[in-house]
Amino acid sequence: MATVDRWLLPDGIEEVLPPEAARIEAARRQVLDLFQRWGYEFVVTPHIEYLESLLTGAGQDLDLRTFKVTDPLSGRQMGFRADITPQVARIDAHTLRREGPSRLCYAGSVLHAKPRALTTSRSPIQLGAELYGDASPASDIEVISLLVETLELAAVPDVHMDLGHVGIYRGLARAADLSGEVEQQLFDALQRKAVDEIEVLTSGLSAGLGNMLRSLAELCGGRDVLDLAQAALVEAPESVHAALDELMAIAEALELRYPELPLYFDLGELRGYNYHTGVVFAAFVPGEGGAIAQGGRYDDTGAVFGRARPATGFSTDLKTLVTLGDMRLDEPVVGVWAPDNHDLYLWQAVRRLRGEGVRVVQALPGQGEADAREAGCDRLLTLRDGRWQVVPLAS
Numbered sequence: 001m002a003t004v005d006r007w008l009l010p011d012g013i014e015e016v017l018p019p020e021a022a023r024i025e026a027a028r029r030q031v032l033d034l035f036q037r038w039g040y041e042f043v044v045t046p047h048i049e050y051l052e053s054l055l056t057g058a059g060q061d062l063d064l065r066t067f068k069v070t071d072p073l074s075g076r077q078m079g080f081r082a083d084i085t086p087q088v089a090r091i092d093a094h095t096l097r098r099e100g101p102s103r104l105c106y107a108g109s110v111l112h113a114k115p116r117a118l119t120t121s122r123s124p125i126q127l128g129a130e131l132y133g134d135a136s137p138a139s140d141i142e143v144i145s146l147l148v149e150t151l152e153l154a155a156v157p158d159v160h161m162d163l164g165h166v167g168i169y170r171g172l173a174r175a176a177d178l179s180g181e182v183e184q185q186l187f188d189a190l191q192r193k194a195v196d197e198i199e200v201l202t203s204g205l206s207a208g209l210g211n212m213l214r215s216l217a218e219l220c221g222g223r224d225v226l227d228l229a230q231a232a233l234v235e236a237p238e239s240v241h242a243a244l245d246e247l248m249a250i251a252e253a254l255e256l257r258y259p260e261l262p263l264y265f266d267l268g269e270l271r272g273y274n275y276h277t278g279v280v281f282a283a284f285v286p287g288e289g290g291a292i293a294q295g296g297r298y299d300d301t302g303a304v305f306g307r308a309r310p311a312t313g314f315s316t317d318l319k320t321l322v323t324l325g326d327m328r329l330d331e332p333v334v335g336v337w338a339p340d341n342h343d344l345y346l347w348q349a350v351r352r353l354r355g356e357g358v359r360v361v362q363a364l365p366g367q368g369e370a371d372a373r374e375a376g377c378d379r380l381l382t383l384r385d386g387r388w389q390v391v392p393l394a395s
Contacts, residue, residue, distance in 0.1 A: 012115045012122030016319070019332060024125065026329045027154065027322050028107050031127060034153055038146055040105035040129050045087035047080060047109075054079045056086050056304050065112045080111045084126050085315060086301065092132040093302025093309055101133035107318060117290055121319065128295075128315030132302075135310035137246045140279045140297060141253045147293055147314045148258055151283060154325035156292065160262035162282045163251065164269040166296075167243030168233070169216060175237045176202075176209045186213065190268040193217050208235050216268040225265040226251060243278070250279060272296060281314070285324060292320055335359030336390055337372035338381040349381060349388040369393065 009015065016024060032042060048069075055063055066079040081087060084106050092102050105128065112122040129146055131139045144161070151159050169190070173183045182201060189197040198217055202210040215232040219225050226248050233240055251263060271280050271294065278297030285292055295314025302309045321327070338350050340363040353360050361375045369380060372393055380393045 010122070012112070012120070014121060014123065020322075022332070023327075023329055024318060024322050027327050028125070028127070028318055030153060030327065030329075031150055031318070031321075032105065032107060034150060035105040035129055035146070038103070038129075038142075040103040040146075043088060043091055043104050043106055044108065045081065045084055045091070045106065047111075048078050049081070049087070051077045051079045053090060053305075054081060054086060056089070056301060062086075065114050065116075067111055067113045081108075082110050082112050083315075084108060084110060084128065085130065085298075085313065088128075088130050088313075089132075089298075089301045089309075089311060090305045092130070092311070093305040093307040097307065098133065101131065101139075103129070103131050105129040119289070121317070124317035125319050126315050127318045127321075128313060130311060130313030132309045132311050135299065137249045137253075137279075139310070139312050140246070140250050143295060143312050143314055144250065144254060144281055145257060147281075147283065147295065147316075148254075148261060150316070151293065151321070151325075154321040154327045156285060156321060156325040158285050159283050159292075160264055160285075161254070162264045162266060162269065162284060162291075163247060164266050164271070164280045165243045165247045165278060166270050166273050166276050166280060167246075167278055168229075168236075168240050168267050169213075169270055169273070171237050171240035171243065172209065172213050172216075172233075174239075176205050176213065187270055187273055190217055190270060193268065212236055220266040220268065221264065223251065223255070223263060223265070225267070229267055246279060272298075275301075278312070283316075288324070292316060292324065332376070333359050334376055334378040335361055336379045336381055337369065337375065337377035337393065338362040340365055340367060343383075343388075346381065346383075346388050353381075353390070 051068060054066065062083055065082040068077055068079050071078045088104050088106060092104060096102060107125065107127045109123055110126045115122050129143060131143055178186065186198065186201045189201060195217055198214055202213045205213070212233050212235065219229050219232065226244065229244055233244065254261065254263060269280070271282060275298055276296040277299045280296035282291035282294040293314055293316035295312070297312040299310045300308040301311060336353060336358055338346065338360055350360050350362060361377055363371065372380065378393050379390050381388050382391055
């Protein structure tokens, strides 16, 4: 019988050991405290639920990343959450049912059947914030600003922000009356900046619409791209101009708030096209192949839960923030080593110290002072002058 290395973990699934686990937990608390200061309320969603709810409006990409199982109680198909955002949308639309704006945040592990990239984890800790009930650019400005301050808190260096708006391509595609198949093909070509393919796919359109759709592949770069877009898309439908106006309003607010933050605009970037409905954004840092955080507007996802609501938000991986950043974390918690002794007065001293917030590790049979440092202790409880006292551990 072949031996099995029972300690092996599946590819992309990892353990988090001390002290890294302590760093991640400390970072989680700091970020959630930041969210709370902005008015975002913390929610906890289930790890597994019925597939119909889990994949609502999320598109094929999320479907492929979701582990699926059959519920032995109901016989229905269930999935392990690969994205918490649809679950939070359900909470807002169905469970809370608030009339005004609602700000919700979350932090929890998710599981991916397939990683986003070969080098990424299949068990990230998804951290995010969502704002429901307001359709104005003010909400998009707020969540992007919160993302920027989250990255600042994590001390992630050299961040730049990419911004786009799916309404620009969507408005042009509708005006051109593209079939679903051609719209998808053109979407794919735009993502790859495949100019020759874009030329072929738009060749049968009117000169005006064809030129505008082709221009999306080139409308990428700094702030001047928005001015170029207004000129290139001057004959576009009103919905396209409304999308451009939103993007400009968001850009102006971010430039005012964060003048040192590099902004990059790509009007052909349609990240999450089948899911998002408005502005989309992502944070990048040099040396990382993909976005370290992303988000956008996804209005009306809650409709399937009984109530359509404007929605915008972002998410990131907490483990990535800790790895890339240099967050100021509390000093490692050291402690007091108590001997293996059942003396009542020792026990009372241990309880008093723990009640004051001191970490106390009591020796088990066979352990002595030599084991104290391995247990993370730098002090010792010892009996002196008839009472138990805390003294420095001898080096």
